[in-house]
Amino acid sequence: MFKKLFGEHGAKNVVTLFHKPSSTPSTRVLTLLKQANAQSVSHATEDQASDHTTHNRAQRTEFDLDVTEAPPTPDQLKNIIEYLGGPVSGAAGKIIKGAKDESEAIRRLKENEEAFQRPVVVDWNQGKAVVGENESEILSLLQSISKETDKA
Incomplete structure (x- = not known):
């Protein structure tokens, strides 16, 4: 919808x-x-x-x-990870340096915005x-x- x-x-x-x-x-x-x-x-x-x-x-x-x-905001980050194939695809590590999963990606992003890989x-x-x-x-x-x- x-x-x-x-x-x-x-x-x-x-x-x-x-x-x-x-x-x-x-x-x-x-x-x-x-x-x-x-x-x-x-x-x-x-x-x-x-x-x-x-x-x-x-x-x-x-x-x-x-x-x-x-x-991205945490909600946007979750959506982007989903758009890239979801949590099991390893997408979190593609966009957040060193992240193993979605929750770690959100935590790392909050700690250091530079961990976010651009361009996206x-x-x-x-x-x-x-x-x-x-x-x-x-x-x-x-x-x-x-x-x-x-x-x-």
Whole structure:
């Protein structure tokens, strides 16, 4: 039900980048996300100026980009771990240095925010996340926004 509320026609997905400006990989991911968002917005504008009976898929890949330098809240961290495959997948250790499980990840994050590994890209509406700068994984996540929108 919650997912359905955000998947309504016309609503944009929110994609969050947990960013660290001093990190080269994080800066590359930010550039990639900005470019992808700019392309979808420019395609949407072109569509609005042309025939309204056809829908360009790029228009539907529009998303709101939320860039934050703050670490995730404990609830967000739990969700991200779930999006990455859940507690048994070892996801906690991918995003929090040295964490063996979700509870240790939350504890370590509270003790030291720098333990959180950036960049992390999260699509909250679809329940998907990518850790690191894997461009193909990030682009795949963005492309899946249009597939999800097509189902709505």
